[in-house]
Amino acid sequence: EADIYQTPRYLVIGTGKKITLECSQTMGHDKMYWYQQDPGMELHLIHYSYGVNSTEKGDLSSESTVSRIRTEHFPLTLESARPSHTSQYLCASSEYEGSGNTIYFGEGSWLTVV
Amino acid sequence: GDSVTQMEGPVTLSEEAFLTINCTYTATGYPSLFWYVQYPGEGLQLLLKATKADDKGSNKGFEATYRKETTSFHLEKGSVQVSDSAVYFCALYDYKLSFGAGTTVTVRA
Numbered sequence: 609e610a611d612i613y614q615t616p617r618y619l620v621i622g623t624g625k626k627i628t629l630e631c632s633q634t635m636g637h638d639k640m641y642w643y644q645q646d647p648g649m650e651l652h653l654i655h656y657s658y659g660v661n662s663t664e665k666g667d668l669s670s671e672s673t674v675s676r677i678r679t680e681h682f683p684l685t686l687e688s689a690r691p692s693h694t695s696q697y698l699c700a701s702s703e704y705e706g707s708g709n710t711i712y713f714g715e716g717s718w719l720t721v722v
Numbered sequence: 723g724d725s726v727t728q729m730e731g732p733v734t735l736s737e738e739a740f741l742t743i744n745c746t747y748t749a750t751g752y753p754s755l756f757w758y759v760q761y762p763g764e765g766l767q768l769l770l771k772a773t774k775a776d777d778k779g780s781n782k783g784f785e786a787t788y789r790k791e792t793t794s795f796h797l798e799k800g801s802v803q804v805s806d807s808a809v810y811f812c813a814l815y816d817y818k819l820s821f822g823a824g825t826t827v828t829v830r831a
Contacts, residue, residue, distance in 0.1 A: 641818070648760075648809050648826060649823075649824065650821060650822075650823040651766075651824075653818065698765060698766060700766075702815070702819070709815045710768065710771060711756070711768075711815060711819050713758075713765050713766040713767075714765060716765040
């Protein structure tokens with residue numbers, strides 16, 4: 609069972625507000641990821657990290673930023689939320705396990721910007 | 723770059739029907755392959771995986787075989803249930819995880 613946690617699960621905020629989505633994993637994984645997904649639609653990688661102090665932008669351009677100060681923590685921040693940021697944000701982590709990489713997902717954070 | 727092409731949906735089936743969802747991939751290396759499932763209102767769950775050619779992943783009656791010669795990883799289930807209604811995502815991991823577009827499956831009683 610994966611131990612990766614996201615908070616908040618659901619959030620409704622006003623336009624222009626700053627928001628940080630938290631993601632923590634207790635598995636000691638070096639690699640962590642943020643995906644954005646509209647309901648039932650394709651997932652888009654927006655950020656990833658290969659370890660502490662390592663962050664990279666993903667395939668989909670995003671106005672969000674991330675940080676990786678500790679191995680277990682990979683928060684995502686929107687400085688000024690807009691309605692176009694309304695989506696589900698999924699955090700994931702992975703580690704090589706001998707038989708290959710397995711990626712574990714959190715339950716997601718549903719963000720609505722009004 | 724790496725990519726995954728997945729059969730488009732939606733797919734609607736009757737209970738006990740046979741389900742196949744096609745998935746092909748393009749990768750420069752030797753990726754691990756995955757199927758994830760997303761039930762309504764929930765996050766992604768790993769359904770099964772295969773890490774090398776000819777490996778067969780299986781779980782909950784679902785199976786998929788890593789076919790390197792055809793670069794495919796098709797998902798199959800012999801007899802679906804209403805509870806299998808979900809969105810299914812094929813994915814590959816090389817240096818990062820790449821997803822297909824997802825296939826919505828609806829099983830009717």
